[in-house]
Amino acid sequence: MLVIDKPAGLPVHAGPRGGPSLEDFLPALALGKKRPQPAHRLDTDTAGCLVLGRTKPALAELGALFAGGRARKTYWAIVVGGPAAQSGRIDLPLRKVSSAATGWRMEAHPEGQPALTRWRVKGRAPGPAGGLARLELRPETGRTHQLRVHCAARGWPMLGDPFYGTAAPGGLHLLARAIALPLIPPLEATAPVPPALRPAFAACGWTPEMDNAG
Helix, strand or coil, X not given: CEEEEECCCXXXXXXXXXXXXXXXXXXXXXXXXCXXXXXXXCCCCCEEEEEEECCHHHHHHHHHHHHCCCCEEEEEEEEECCCCCCEEEXXXXXXXXXXXXXXXXXXECCCCECXXXXXXXXXXXXXXXXXXXEEEEEECCCCCCHHHHHXXXXXXXXXXXXXXXXXXXXXXXXXEEEEEECCCCCEEEEXXXXXXXXXXXXXXXXXXXXXXXX
C-alpha cells in the first residue's frame, strides 16, 4: 500500500467532463505491480493523505479498516467565525439532495445517515465575521462532505468552501492532515500544509515547524 499527498483540485476519479484526475498518474505508481487503487474517498477540493492499495488483498484489508471505523483520520481546517468552546462534537445525520437548478449537495437532516465529527480549536485570528479559527477535525464516520457540512451547519463554514460557504483565495481550506492505520507494523503518515493555505493557517498560529512536529 501507498500513502500519497493528493493536491487540491485533482479529482480521484475521472469525471464525465474529462480533465486530469488521479487515475492518469496511477500507472507511474505501479512499481512493478498492477496500478494501485484508492482505498477511500477524498474530495476534489481537499488536499492531503490518500491511501492506495497495490494488491487485491491489500485493498480488501484497507476497505475493512475504513468500513469498520478503525482508520484514524485527522483533518486540519480554517473556518470563518469558529466555535466559542475549545472542543466538542457534531452529531448530525447527513443526506444527499439534488435539483436541476443547483445540482447535488449534502445537507443535515434527521432522515439522513448517521455522521459524527469531533473537533478541537488549535488557533484563532481576529477579524470581521468573528475572525477565523484553525480546527483539528476527527470524523468518526465517512459521509460525503461530512466535515464541510458539519462545520457550516454549526455556523462556521470552512474558508473558501464554494458549496457550503463562500469562495476565497487559496480555495477550500481543508487538509487531510494525517492517517493512522492499525496494521502490523502500524502505518502513519502526515501531509504538510499546502502553500495556498499557509497565509490563513499562519494567521491562526500555525508555523512551518509544526509540519514536522505533528
